[in-house]
Amino acid sequence: xxxxxxxxxxxxxxxxxxxAWLAGLPLLIGLLISLPMGWLARRAPWLRVVLVxxxxxxxxxxxLALFVLMPLVVKTSITAPINVIVAMTIYxxxxxxxxxxxxxxxxSEETTQAAIAMGYTPLRRFFGVELPLAVPVISAxxxxxxxxxxxxxxxxxxxxxxxLGFYLTDGYQTxxxxxxxxxxxxxxxxxxxxxxxxxxxxxxxxxxxRGRAA
Amino acid sequence: xxGQVWRxxxxxxxxxxxxxxxxxLVEHLQYTGESVLIAAVIALPIGAVIGHSGRGKWLIAVAxxxxxxxxxxxxxxxxxxxxxRLTGDAAxxxxxxxxxxxxxxxPLLAGAYSGVSEVDPAARDAAxxxxxxxxxxxxxxxLPCALPLIFSGLRSATLQVIATATIAAAIxxxxxxxxxxxxxxxxxxxxxxxxAILVAALALVVDGVLAALQHLVVPGGLRSTGPSRxxxxxxxxxxxxxxxx
Numbered sequence: 289x290x291x292x293x294x295x296x297x298x299x300x301x302x303x304x305x306x307x308a309w310l311a312g313l314p315l316l317i318g319l320l321i322s323l324p325m326g327w328l329a330r331r332a333p334w335l336r337v338v339l340v341x342x343x344x345x346x347x348x349x350x351x352l353a354l355f356v357l358m359p360l361v362v363k364t365s366i367t368a369p370i371n372v373i374v375a376m377t378i379y380x381x382x383x384x385x386x387x388x389x390x391x392x393x394x395x396s397e398e399t400t401q402a403a404i405a406m407g408y409t410p411l412r413r414f415f416g417v418e419l420p421l422a423v424p425v426i427s428a429x430x431x432x433x434x435x436x437x438x439x440x441x442x443x444x445x446x447x448x449x450x451x452l453g454f455y456l457t458d459g460y461q462t463x464x465x466x467x468x469x470x471x472x473x474x475x476x477x478x479x480x481x482x483x484x485x486x487x488x489x490x491x492x493x494x495x496x497x498r499g500r501a502a
Numbered sequence: 503x504x505g506q507v508w509r510x511x512x513x514x515x516x517x518x519x520x521x522x523x524x525x526x527l528v529e530h531l532q533y534t535g536e537s538v539l540i541a542a543v544i545a546l547p548i549g550a551v552i553g554h555s556g557r558g559k560w561l562i563a564v565a566x567x568x569x570x571x572x573x574x575x576x577x578x579x580x581x582x583x584x585x586x587r588l589t590g591d592a593a594x595x596x597x598x599x600x601x602x603x604x605x606x607x608x609p610l611l612a613g614a615y616s617g618v619s620e621v622d623p624a625a626r627d628a629a630x631x632x633x634x635x636x637x638x639x640x641x642x643x644x645l646p647c648a649l650p651l652i653f654s655g656l657r658s659a660t661l662q663v664i665a666t667a668t669i670a671a672a673i674x675x676x677x678x679x680x681x682x683x684x685x686x687x688x689x690x691x692x693x694x695x696x697x698a699i700l701v702a703a704l705a706l707v708v709d710g711v712l713a714a715l716q717h718l719v720v721p722g723g724l725r726s727t728g729p730s731r732x733x734x735x736x737x738x739x740x741x742x743x744x745x746x747x
Binding site: 352356459 | 576665683
């Protein structure tokens with residue numbers, strides 16, 4: 289395996305970067321969409337049913353099927369990377385809407401009331417009090433989504449979209465163990481990098497938690 | 503294009519024969535049923551015992567770490583190992599079932615474990631106070647109370663298996679994934695999209711059936727989720743479990 293990695297180092301790196309885009313960009317877009325959706329889901333019970341229920345229904349669709357169906361929705365060809373980006377964004381939203389709604393719901397009533405008493409407007413209260421306090425739970429959900437995104441993106445190799453999953457399909461077809469293992473390990477390393485980055489960002493965003501970190 | 507896909511789905515000739523939709527659908531359900539059953543027989547008792555005794559929690563962490571392995575990679579590794587050791591159809595079928603079982607175990611294990619370990623301690627104490635023995639408490643109090651989480655584990659395991667059974671078409675087994683893989687090989691997008699719609703519909707229907715079953719089986723007293731306290735606990739538990747993984 290080491291010989292294979294040494295020989296194909298630059299190719300592995302460039303595929304790794306493309307894999308990181310396909311998994312990471314949907315994570316970012318999905319988070320930005322999930323925040324208002326999670327906030328809305330807290331407004332009324334029927335909104336929660338529609339938003340959380342609807343997105344978990346989409347999560348039910350198997351990844352290969354969703355990739356294949358994308359051209360019908362986005363009007364692209366089957367090998368376009370944008371299909372993967374859109375599909376992964378849908379999965380990210382499906383995982384995060386519930387998490388964001390629960391995280392915002394877990395902010396204690398006393399804290400919210402104190403913020404109101406201090407004269408915080410609803411918008412300032414959301415960005416200044418509720419969202420920061422919800423960061424640890426949202427970040428836990430984001431880590432789950434990141435690991436699952438990295439794994440699911442590799443499935444797109446079956447459709448010939450450029451990323452690390454190529455080593456899995458190509459290695460299997462040529463019965464080349466070193467290549468398949470390279471693909472598996474590269475995916476795991478990328479998932480680990482995502483996990484560490486999210487944890488670092490969380491630590492920076494939640495200075496009050498640093499003293500009692502386990 | 504959507505019209506063509508629709509016509510492909512409604513064409514009766516596509517549903518008949520050894521490579522027809524009906525046969526592929528039965529194969530897909532067969533792989534799914536067998537794998538989830540085997541995985542449940544292995545994972546549910548182990549998860550329940552770990553939740554009851556509080557010992558062997560590392561096993562849950564190990565199983566959760568397994569989830570990071572891309573299922574496509576796991577499938578190819580197991581298939582390559584078996585292909586030189588078995589002959590005929592079994593050379594592809596056996597590794598497929600093994601991979602599906604491996605993928606179904608972590609969610610089932612986690613569901614049974616967290617279901618049993620998160621039972622209200624007051625209910626557990628009351629059962630012991632009534633003179634029940636350890637196994638009786640597990641069977642009559644903890645397991646019924648754990649049913650909602652056991653079911654959510656069962657549902658995510660089943661969805662994972664249906665999704666991966668689709669991908670398994672890449673190693674020459676049957677199931678609905680054949681339409682996607684063969685359609686790709688023949689540049690026949692209509693067939694691919696038709697297959698994808700069938701896979702998505704299968705997943706939605708199976709999940710719906712399991713949800714209905716859950717509604718029938720779970721005792722009414724466990725269904726009403728109090729809005730504040732319970733949710734706060736689960737949110738905290740989610741944060742903790744992610745930290746453990």
